[in-house]
Amino acid sequence: MLTIKRYVRAQSLDEAYALCQKRANVVLGGMLWLKTQNRTVDTAIDLCGLGLDTIEETPDAYRIGAMVSLRALEQHAGLGALTQGALAESVRHIVGVQFRNLATVGGSLYGRFGFSDVLTLFLALDARVELHHGGTVPLAEYAARPYERDILTHVVLPKLPGRVAYASQRNSATDFPVLACAVALRPDGVRCAVGARPMKAQLYPGDPALLAGGVTPETADAFAAAVAQQAAFGSNLRAGADYRRGLCRVLVRRALLACKEG
Amino acid sequence: MEIQLKLNGRPLRAAVEPGTLLLDFVRAHGCASVKRGCETSNCGLCTVLLDGKPVLSCSVLAARADGCEVQTLEGLQAEAEAFVAFIADQGAEQCGFCNPGYVMNTIALLRENPDPTDDEIRAYLAGNLCRCSGYEGQLRGIRAFLDARGPAKEGHHG
Amino acid sequence: MAETKTVGKGVRKKDALGLLLGRPAFVEDVTPRDCLVVKVLRSPHAHALIRSIRTDLATKVPGMVAVYTYEDVPRQRFTIAGQTYPEPSPYDRLILDRRLRFVGDAVAILAGESEAAVDKAMKLVKVDYEVLPAVLDPHTALDNPVLVHPEDDWRALCAVGADNRRNLCASDRCGDGDVDAVLADCDVVVDHVWHTKPCQQAMMETFRTYTEIDPYGRLHVVSSTQIVFHVRRILAQALGIPKSKIHVEKPRIGGGFGAKQTAVCEVYPAFVTWKTGRPAHIVYTRQECQTAGSPRHEMEVHVRLGASKQGKIRALDVYTLSNTGAYSEHGPTTVGLSGHKSIPLYTGGLEAFRFAYDVVYTNVQAAGAYRGYGATQGIFAVESAVNELADRLGVDPVALREQNMVREGMRMPAYYNEPANACALDRCMARCKDLFGWDEKFPVRDMGNGKVRAAGVAMAMQGSGISGVDVGSATVRLGDDGIYNLVIGAADMGTGCDTILAQMVAECMDCDVDNVAVFGADTDASPYDSGSYASSTTYVTGKAVERACTQLKTQLCALAAKGFGCTPEEVEFTGDAVRRLDGSASVPLADLATRAMCNNTTAVQATCTHSSPISPPPFMVGMAEIELDKETGSVTVLDYKAVVDCGTPVNPNLARVQTEGGIVQGIGMALFEDVHYTPAGRILENSLMQYKIPTRLDMGHLQVEFEASYEPTGPFGAKSIGEIVINTPAPAIAHAVFRATGTWFRDLPITPEKVYTALHAQP
Incomplete structure (x- = not known):
């Protein structure tokens, strides 16, 4: 059971930052995961009054506030176009509309949850996160870091050319993924992220040379097989490691082919 | 701590504990329609509109709703009455425990998308669990309402 | 059958709009909020003895009123299974026991002024556990040196073959003909074991009960229960107080599906209120529901099915091992249905059958009653065996069933020799085949990209009430203005029985269904009813309603005749009036009602009680079309068609929704709903986050039709519908x-993982 002793709606990022230096304090995102935990929070720090719920477009990127909901991401036309629908595809399975109206992109990325669809896709999109003190950090680097006491304020999605596709496998429609794969096929190469392994998502290089001659069912499969060999998988309630490895090859291949078809 | 919000149109000032969930807050303020079905944000029974958006009131601190407008089915009776009779005509209400959450989310759906397809209805309501009806009768009810109403006008709000 | 005006119509449920508009209706909505909060401290061990338990620190928490342990509760054992006395479920429970028998078993009861106080106190109860070896595998339970119930005061009231010294909750065997000889003579024998999990009812409203002492000093219980009268008896036994001291009622129930046929949570607040004199309530968390509830019995069903080359099913040998978990609830009875509701489907040419079972105690969550009640598990096994037979013989599984199925007029040896008075199973099959497009969909179709489409079929039966046991009663009363009050002890748990029974009154009394007000269920006010379970309400209580109406009409005629100065034989009831047959006089019903309330000695209310020596089975055929992704193992249900013979569908809308709801629960059981234990016996699927019931994106498209038969012993030809509908999907x-x-x-x-693994294991 979650116990919260004090609630503070931060008036500034500095205030939030200062508060979150204490171990017993927590920055609230959508509170969906936090709520299921058995812990006592000294101060719950709410960022909802800091205007972090907007999506700004610049000539070369989208800058997304940490408090933007997954539902807002799903419905955003510009992000939909940038990702050819992959963004909506990556979040539409997450429980339901009411849940996605609460879940925040900042919470999803800060949490670096193993099951995170958002982390998986954003890795393939070369996202960067902006930390109040730590500055701008590539998401791949951020995802690999231990939890630190800094405030994730924004995530930046660069407008990169190329195609994106997202594929996940779930035991039932709105369950956590058993495996999640995101592929971005760019003029300068391919980015492939695999999440819900069930460990958190990570980028895998595969063997880019395999795709040098273009994406065909055969080359896609070979590339996918390379990724499946590189990635580490584990077992949990939903599936075992061997199945995940097998799925990885299927989903990466399908995502690659979807990029090509698109 | 004290919060101020609008509950079903009425301004309300109340003392809450920092950890009080919006679900418990609105139930304590006369909104018995809002139900709890799980502890893990999975069932949708506690759906309310927070500044017009459907959310799980079990996962929102009452403190976060400070300054917001909260609507429950108690405050949206007329909007619900427009379509729930069609669900009743299917017998799809069954035990009724999931109904308020599901009706609230249907209100949100119809405000957002006045002419949804069956697949859009299913997708929007996916977070509303029901163990009695098998869902099909709920869908038939909404479909019957939409068909009886005819095409919605632009900007229609329920 | 005769033309009907109200029976057979899709009348709107009486409480429909109130429920849809969120009006207060459920336990938590209609009871005071300022009552004691009751919670249960639960065992972290699968098997342990309490060496010592300290409650002093917990009791000192401000706002705490009481902390009770095993030392505080009465010592007589009881069962919480809602069954007619003497219950087949052995008496193996105490309110709190020193021995803890599963992870989640009750250690202490805490009551306080607020949830916060109770939560705080919960952490301060200090328990020293002597952890014992646990029996977690049902295969090793029988005659295991570790006993779940070693106590001397364990008691079986009925001869169900139970023996607590062997971890045996029930055991029996029966048969007809020489199964071994017939099997030896068969051309083909299908011989396998099928296994089903302890699935949860997962009704949206968790278990909950409110209790208070009323002005008469009696214990007033408002509970979400299917069985008010059984709850009264169970509480009297558990608390050791007279039944006259207890009054139980149910408000609207947020779903039951059998879960609330067991008094899962009632004893805790009842004990608190009885001890403290203060109002109290308990509301189970979803986690408690999932781990200390009353799920389906896990069963392993071994089927040996023998047939001739020509497809004649000649012998069925069924052995079921059922796991009742830590306590006996419904253990001895659910298991019977695994054979008695599966084997009779093939009465057609069956020469011999045998059905044997053992029900064992283990140190896991106790099982209970869940829609289907053992039939679901048995039908999964037997129907799967028949499908395998069809495959081995290379014949169409529909044709194979048509060749062997039970048909109207047959006597069913495996169903206690009951006759199939009304059986449209053959018509259900023909209609479903047509509706589904079986001949087009049965061949496997390759959709490209690794996906294939395929189809499957199953039949099912169930009962309608427990023959020779269940009792249904109804009181029908004429009131002011000619309205009728119907008072019942059956519990509408969302199924619509209040409305269905009112339709019967409206039909009998020739009035509008809006003219019938329904009340129930309340042990002080309702006529006795065993409760709403075992698919009994429409069939058993419905017949009581029909008979009460007949009796009321006789009373109305007598009252009117007195006014006319003639004999009752000279008048007739016409719905809105009673008239003399010679046309010389007529009294409107409203006037008759007025007359009944002034200087009158003729009752205008009739109570009838009904019980049935037989339990006529409803029948059903279900057909599923799936798309299977051979690369990922995903199974997607595209289409599910079902045709049901429930006799006369009294309210086709409600019967349809019952069917659809049951099918989706069945789909959940088939594809999603899983239960895993840690090596220490803790359930991992302890929430709706982990225990995945189907959403509306998981069930494909459903279509349900009815093939009516006419059951002569049922009201208006009706049988039952509530349970059978869950049996075909698996x-x-x-x-x-x-x-x-x-x-x-x-x-x-x-x-998907199992499918994938199987596909990749193939050579």
Whole structure:
């Protein structure tokens, strides 16, 4: 059971930052995961009054506030176009509309949850996160870091050319993924992220040379097989490691082919 | 701590504990329609509109709703009455425990998308669990309402 | 059958709009909020003895009123199974026991002024556990040196073959003919074991009860229960107080599906209120529901099915091992249905059958009653065996069933020799085949990209009430203005029985259904009813309603005749009036009602009680079309068609929604709903985050039709519908998955990983 002793709606990022230096304090995102935990929070720090719920477009990127909901991401036309629908595809399975109206992109990325669809896709999109003190950090680097006491304020999605596709496998429609794969096929190469392994998502290089001659069912499969060999998988309630490895090859291949078809 | 919000149109000032969930807050303020079905944000029974958006009131601190407008089915009776009779005509209400959450989310759906397809209805309501009806009768009810109403006008709000 | 005006119509449920508009209706909505909060401290161990338990620190928490341990509760054992006395479920419970028998078993009861106080106190109860070896595997339970119930005061009231010194909750065998000889003579024998999990009812409203002492000093219980009268008896036994001191009622119930046929939570607040004199309530968390509830019995069903080359099913040998968990609730009875509601489907040419079972105690969550009640498990096994037979013989599984199925007029040896008075199973099959497009969909179709489509079929039966046991009663009363009050002890748990029974009154009394007000269920006010379970309400209580109406009409005629100065034989009831047959006089019903309330000695209320010596089975056919992704193992249900013979559908809308709801629960059981234990016996699927019931994106498209038969012993020809509807999806979907993959899946649920693994294991 979650116990919260004090609630503070931060008036500034500095205030939030200062508060979150204490171990017993927590920055609230959508509170969906936090709520299921058995812990006592000294101060719950709410960022909802800091205007972090907007999506700004610049000539070369989208800058997304940490408090933007997954539902807002799903419905955003510009992000939909940038990702050819992959963004909506990556979040539409997450429980339901009411849940996605609460879940925040900042919470999803800060949490670096193993099951995170958002982390998986954003890795393939070369996202960067902006930390109040730590500055701008590539998401791949951020995802690999231990939890630190800094405030994730924004995530930046660069407008990169190329195609994106997202594929996940779930035991039932709105369950956590058993495996999640995101592929971005760019003029300068391919980015492939695999999440819900069930460990958190990570980028895998595969063997880019395999795709040098273009994406065909055969080359896609070979590339996918390379990724499946590189990635580490584990077992949990939903599936075992061997199945995940097998799925990885299927989903990466399908995502690659979807990029090509698109 | 004290919060101020609008509950079903009425301004309300109340003392809450920092950890009080919006679900418990609105139930304590006369909104018995809002139900709890799980502890893990999975069932949708506690759906309310927070500044017009459907959310799980079990996962929102009452403190976060400070300054917001909260609507429950108690405050949206007329909007619900427009379509729930069609669900009743299917017998799809069954035990009724999931109904308020599901009706609230249907209100949100119809405000957002006045002419949804069956697949859009299913997708929007996916977070509303029901163990009695098998869902099909709920869908038939909404479909019957939409068909009886005819095409919605632009900007229609329920 | 005769033309009917109200029976057979899709009348809107009486409480529909109130429920849809969120009006207060449920336990938590209609009871005071400022009552004691009751919670239960639960065992972290699968098997342990309490060496010592300290409650002093917990009791000192401000706002705490009481902390009770095993030392505080009465010592007589009881069962919480809601069954007619003497219950077949052995008496093996105490309110709190020193021995803890599963992870989640009750250690202490805490009561306080607020949830916060109770939560705080919960952490301060200090328990020293002597952890004992646990029996977690039902296969090793029988005659295991570790006993779940070693106590001397364990008691079986009925001869169910129970022996607590062997971990045996029940055991029996029966048969007809020489099964071994017939099997030896068969051309083909299908011989396998099927396994189903302890699935949860997962009704949206968790268990909850409110209790208070009323002005008469009696214990007033408002509970979400299907069984008010059984709850009264159970509480009297548990608390050791007279039944006259207890009054139980149910408000609207947020779903039951059998879960609330067991008094899962009532004893805790009742004990608190009885001890403290203060109002109290308990509301189970979803986690408690999932781990200390009353789920389906896990069963392993071994079927040996013998047939001739020509497809004649000649012998069925069924052995079921059922796991009742830590306590006996419904253990001795659910298991019977695994054979008695599966084998009779093939009465057609069956020469011999045998059905034997053992029900064992283990140190896991106690099982209970869940829609289907053992039939679901048995039908999964037997129907799967028949589908496998069809495959081995290379014949169409529909044709094979048509060749062997039970038909109207047959006597069913495996169903206590009851006759199939009304049986439209053959018509259900023909109609479903047509509706589904069986001939087009049965062949496996390759959709490209690794996906194939395939189809499967299954039949089912159930009962209508427990023959010779269940009692249904109804009081019908004429009131002011000619309205009727119907008072029942059956519990509408969302199914609509209040409305269905009112339709029967409206039909009998020739009035509008809005003219009938329904009340129930309340042990002080309702006539006795065993409760709403075992698919009994429409069939058993419905007949009581019909008979009460007949009796009321006689009373009305007598009252009117007195006014006319003639004999009752000279008048007739016409719905809105009673008239003299010679046309010389007529009294409107409203006037008769007025007359009944002034200087009157003729009752205008009739109570009738009904019980049935037989339990006529409803029948059903279900067909599933799936798409299976051979690369990922995903199974998607595209289409599910079902045709049901429930006798006369009294309210086709409600019967349809019952069917659809049951099918979706069946789909959940087949594909998603799983239960895993840690090595220490803790359930991992302890929430709706982990225990995945189907959403509306998981069930494909459903279509349900009815093939009516006319059951002569039922009201208006009705049988039952509530339970049978969950029985076909598991075997039909397993069949379709076999068609798509070439592998039979005999362990539920059929997860994508299992499918994938099987496909990749193939040479």
